[in-house]
Amino acid sequence: MSAAEWKKKCQDDWGLQGLPAPEGLDWKCVYEAKPFGRNLLKNPSPLGLSKDNAPPGPELPEVPMHGPPIFQLEGDFSGWTTNTEVLDFDTSGIPEGVVVCALPEFSWFSLEQTVDLKAEGLWEELLDDCQPEIVIQDWYEESQLHDSIYQLHVKLLGADKSTVIAEHSVNPIEARRADSHTWKEVSHVFSGYGSGVRYIHFLHRLKNQSIKSYFFYTRFTGSSVTVKPIKTGS
Template sequence: MTAPEWKKRCDEEWGLRGMAMPDSVDWKSAYEAKPFGRNLLKNPSPHGLSKDIPPPEPEMPDAPMHGPPRFEPEGDFSGWSTNTEVLPCDTSGIPAGVVICALPQHSWFTLEQTVDLKAEGLWEKLLDDFQPEITIQDWYEESQLHESIYQLQVKLLGADKSSVIAEHSVKPSEDLSTYSHTWKEVSHVFSGYGPGVRYIHFLHRLKNQFMMSFYSTSFTGSLVIIKPVKTSS
């Protein structure tokens, strides 16, 4: 297939109405990369869980764990950069003189990855002029370990990976008065974000707890999708 034929095939399948398709683009490579409609994040469900099935109930141990406290969950986190931040115990509500046998200790488990949009088959003129919609989605377990168990931060970055062109952050608070233990969705659509976007930095944090045993907050279905449409500028 010739270069003009690959370009025509891309135009027909993607339907980028109103978007110039320059001849300088390698349209065969762009077509084979399938930049639209697929999840650009690697390993979106490292716990092996699905949002279509309720999260598993935490197992209550018959006996306390032995050895040092545990602060990181189990899973295959390939594709993610991870970090653990152990938080100090909260003793603010305990009266003076009370003997403390054990207190829950919490930790934030951070996972992040960066998507290179040009490496995924998108081209500069598309990103700068057309500015296709960028949809993000995530699902986290309502573990109710704490009133704050989840945080999300997604940034659209320039070519230097440091300039932030657009950003979306979420820090929900949980209702601890009712036990529901379901998956909770977080989503956002970037549109009309301006020229210069070359990377997407996706970061979320989930809170875990250690008190005689380890209890985690899981996530699944992390998603970054580019759609061949735009709304407002």
């Protein structure tokens, strides 16, 4: 197709008629990048799970493991930067003089990645003047391991990757109902965030527990960052 035809296709599909665009914008590349309506995060479900199926039950080894405690999840975490933070033992609720054979040891497992909006097919004039809605979604397992098992921090960053233009954080406290074992949704929509946004930094943390020879962890799936088309009525 001609350049004009590619431009019209983008305009018709995403409602871009009359919106600012630089002279000579390669509309074919924009269309092939599909910057609107798709998940811009890489490898959104590294544990191989789907929110459409219930989280699997705890996996207990048939033979007790030996050696140091395990704090690292197993999975394909390509596309993510990961980190494990082992927490101090919590002895605050133990009465004086009580002998404890074993205490659970908790850790936070963090995963983060940064989305380059221009590399994903968006352009500066569109981001600055139109400020399309940016939708964040995530799903985590209600694992009952602790009162706090999940945290989310998302930042809209400027071109220098350090200037925070807008941000959203979630740190829920769990009800810890013994009969509940399901996925919990976390979502947020950024709108009217101002000019200058060029990157999105997505970070979430899941709490894990090690006790004796067993390792329990909080699963997640379906992490997503999506830029909505300009037209929202269809």
